[in-house]
Amino acid sequence: MSSTQVGIDLGGTAAKSGRITHTGEILAEKTIDPGFADGPERVLDRLADLFRELGGGDALGIGVPGLLDRERGIVLTSPNLPGFSGLDVKSGLARRTGLPPERVHVENDANAAAVGELWLGAGRGERDALVVTLGTGIGGGLILNGQLHAGEGLGGEIGHVVVDPRGPRCGCGKLGCVEALSSATAARRRALAAGLPAEHPGDLVLLAQRARDGHAPERELMREIGRDLGRGLGPALCLLDLRLYIFGGGFSGALDTLEAGIREGIEERSFGGRAASVRLLRATLGPSAGWIGAARVAIAAG
Ligand SMILES: [Zn+2]
Secondary structure, eight states: OOOEEEEEEEOSSOEEEEEEETTOOEEEEEEEOOOGGGOHHHHHHHHHHHHHHTTOOSEEEEEESSEEETTTTEEEEOTTSTTOTTOBHHHHHHHHHOOOGGGEEEEEHHHHHHHHHHHHSTTTTOSOEEEEEESSSEEEEEEETTEEOOTTTTTTOGGGOBSOTTSOBOTTSOBSBHHHHHSHHHHHHHHHHTTOOOSSTTHHHHHHHHHHTTOHHHHHHHHHHHHHHHHHHHHHHHHHOOOEEEEESGGGGGHHHHHHHHHHHHHHTSOTTOGGGOEEEEOSSGGGHHHHHHHHHHHHHO
16 A cells, blocks of 8 residues: 655755655655744744655654654654744644554654655665755754664764864854865855955855866865765764765765865864775755655655
8 A cells, every 4th residue: 555755854044845656656745934033933833734745654754963862752852943943743743634643753853864865865775864955944854774874863973973072062062063164155265265255155156166177276175075074974884884974955066175174174083094985975955855764764664
């Protein structure tokens, strides 16, 4: 029997969603403005409307940025979603959609994107991978033996691996996290410090292109940013012998310019000369990875 699921990827400015069968056939897709200014209860109303507009399904998965109680479907803290810290998303959506609570699954957005990429994207057919979302922050989702490994919620959080204890302060409060050194935000800060133009987010695309074209300052900048990212990935190679790293998010378009640095950083923080065998891939689902993965997680949970 064929079953269909709805997945939602809830971000601060957009809720991307879709309906998909358990075999991965996409039936509908839709993006809405969640309207956070109207308060969290109205946001949940709109998400339930979205579920119905897409045609409904046997289960609903939702990816949200932040720390979660995944079991109970409660958002513990979410700096990017106003009013959502402490919100019981699972019950709120179950009540509004008429689905039993066990068929509503709340997942961290980076974890959801990882599940999506392993199911239908760049990691299709793979068993083990770390999917890194390079955006304004850095998220991560760890898949081991075909299963999401999130632990109590912190699993795969590559963005907060400290690589330079004397480095810049991260949003989490620590110094020198990968996120504080290699996110798109950090890349722009480092570019400006190097005297390169990076006032606007779109400027990173131009910087990457100049690096590709062989301009030395941009090449060196991207290499350094990549090296710090690689220094964060090295421990994953040591601890898990993880060989596949998939990069999504807006800044992943610069992966080719970061790659040499990433490999240097991995080599520096691992041993056995294995860094050369590591595969670095671009994610292929783009902004759809989150909702597709959220739907997949709901299938697995239901
Ligand atoms: Zn941090």
